[in-house]
Amino acid sequence: MNLTLKIWRQKDSKTKGQMVDYKVTDISEHMSFLEMMDVLNEQLVNSGDEPVAFDHDCREGICGMCSMYINGEAHGPDRGITTCQLHMRMFNDGDTITIEPFRAKAFPVIKDLVVDRMSFERIQQAGGYISVNTSGNTQDANALPISKHAADEAMDAAACIGCGACVATCKNSSAMLFVGAKVAQYALLPQGQVEAADRVKNMVAQMDLEGFGNCTNTGACEVECPKGISLENIARMNREFLKASIKG
Amino acid sequence: MSGFFTSSIGRKYAMALSAFFLMFFLIMHVALNAVSLFSEDAFNQASHFMGTNPLIQFLMQPVLMLGVVFHFVMGFILEIKNRSARVVKYAKNNGAANSTWMSRNMIYSGLFILIFLVIHFLDFWIPEINTKYIVGDMSGLHDGSFRYFHELQHKFIPIWRVALYCIGFIFLALHLLHGFDSAFQSLGANNKYTKGLKGFGKAYAILIPLMFIIIALFHHFNH
The missing domain is CATH 1.10.1060.10 (Alpha-helical ferredoxin)
Incomplete structure (x- = not known):
């Protein structure tokens, strides 16, 4: 599937951030959301751009590191899962997906989607x-x-x-x-x-x-x-x- | 108990306790008003008692005022504090996916209730205070008979006022639909009775404002 991603980009905690649009193509519905992010980052690195920083560790829904606010919901539109357990089959070809960091004064943004x-x-x-x-x-x-x-x-x-x-x-x-x-x-x-x-x-x-x-x-x-x-x-x-x- | 009411949980208790007090008052208010549907004389007697009994006038009434003011002021303080806990807002937030409109908009339903209360006070409470404590007429009489029932009916003659009151009561229902359950949860009451309480809360939140609406419509069409 082909998707448009609107992602929060912020250089560091002191710099003001903004939403930036990216296109990703040929995304398999069997991919996890983080694998889709990996594809995007590979694309960004290949084109000489800064990859999107995001938290992840076990990718099994255990560690609690992944922390994305996807389409207006923490960990995305599915229930009882972390972001790493979210699969691309939850989305449709042509969708625009908004990806933001967890927002709270007590969770300041460190970089892009990574919060403290x-x-x-x-x-x-x-x-x-x-x-x-x-x-x-x-x-x-x-x-x-x-x-x-x-x-x-x-x-x-x-x-x-x-x-x-x-x-x-x-x-x-x-x-x-x-x-x-x-x-x-x-x-x-x-x-x-x-x-x-x-x-x-x-x-x-x-x-x-x-x-x-x-x-x-x-x-x-x-x-x-x-x-x-x-x-x-x-x-x-x-x-x-x-x-x-x-x-x- | 030092610092209890300055803590986040203490403030929740304070909001819930003032809410319970106001919800109990609503039952009293609607019960008294409902008397006007059945008996002019009984309504006059009850109103005169409420309006002249020193215990109600000089103890219950100030306590009620304090309860109302506290609930509103505390509600606004909490809203300001809560808003400051998220400096940068989400570009996209799907609140409807995980919570009810009522629960997310208590400040707005509360604000409309506050506007309604100002109108209600101007309509009933201030003229009453003026007659009793400024003019000094504690008799409750007008042209030789009790004035309360006729004053009530007279207020609901204009359709715009009936409509305004109905809108106010709808916002009250929306506020109570979340507020009733929320007050119990804040006091730590989440147990095997919660399901039943939620059902009772829904009935309370709909029936009390509905009763007020029926009373307003009744007097509009029967004056």
């Missing part, structure tokens, strides 16, 4: 962990009885790969689905409950500090999340935060 998502890392560092004695006397996690229901819910929350699609999709650039998933993942398990109050307070404080917007419950994040993280995690975080704030 270190704000997520800083939120994790603020409390997204459990403190374990690793002096050689570490208790086996399986020694603690955990209900199947709690374990399943924690596992569902832990499926979050921190790609940032929730932030990119949210009209307010809110990170609450990401933070909610991380808070819930630990709050549901006995190992995480020991530091639950400090965790939620510190992670929410860091989230606010990073400049993410407020959640207004549109539910767009849940729909676009490649891992199907539920809004229930935001509700749980809200409860955990209230509980922690009352405790002081």
Whole structure:
């Protein structure tokens, strides 16, 4: 298929960017979206132009690195997938495809489609962990009885790969689905409950500090999340935060 | 609790609590207005009680005003903050693919409700305050009988006002269609009852404004 691509080009974080049009031809419907981008870049390199910078790593939907806003949706028009899992069969011959970076003040553009998502890392560092004695006397996690229901819910929350699609999709650039998933993942398990109050307070404080917007419950994040993280995690975080704030 | 209400989640709680208060008030308001469909006398009695009871006038009314002002001001503050969280807008954004129009446009439905409220206050509340507290007539009488029912009917004679009120109530319905569920979610209530609550919320969001519309139309055609 032959396509017109409208791609955001930005030299670096300090330079103003703009949308630039490119044509690609003979694209197979069996290609992944990133393979199509590879074809474009090969074309650009051959003609002496600067290739389009974009994030990618595992190309298996696991690492959460790919981060494109395609035709107005994070990770493109398909559901439950990352950009690397998007296939060209989702498009038609002659289509114009708009490709932009994930946009949020807390995700500044580094170059073209590559954004800095270190704000997520800083939120994790603020409390997204459990403190374990690793002096050689570490208790086996399986020694603690955990209900199947709690374990399943924690596992569902832990499926979050921190790609940032929730932030990119949210009209307010809110990170609450990401933070909610991380808070819930630990709050549901006995190992995480020991530091639950400090965790939620510190992670929410860091989230606010990073400049993410407020959640207004549109539910767009849940729909676009490649891992199907539920809004229930935001509700749980809200409860955990209230509980922690009352405790002081 | 220090810093709770300055946090993003604290602000969500504050918005949700003020929304619950206003949604409860809407039930009271529509119930009182609905009395006018059945009995002129009962409506007059109820209106006189509401309009002269010191507890309602000097405690409930200021609290209600505070609730309304807080909800609007907080809504606008949050909107400004949220807009500043994305400096460069998308060239193409397909919001309809993942969320409802109502959820994405609460600020606009809220703005129309605010405009409607200003008109509503000019129509009913300010003349009432003037009669009772500036002129000093607390009797509720006009030409020897209660004035409330006749004032209500008189207001809905012009079709333009009925149309304006109907538009205001449609925006109220659009606001509530997202606001009802959203308030529960903000308070952390997302559980096995959520599906049922969503159904109840839809019914509430449609029936309450519809009832207000029916009342306005009833008095237009029956004056």
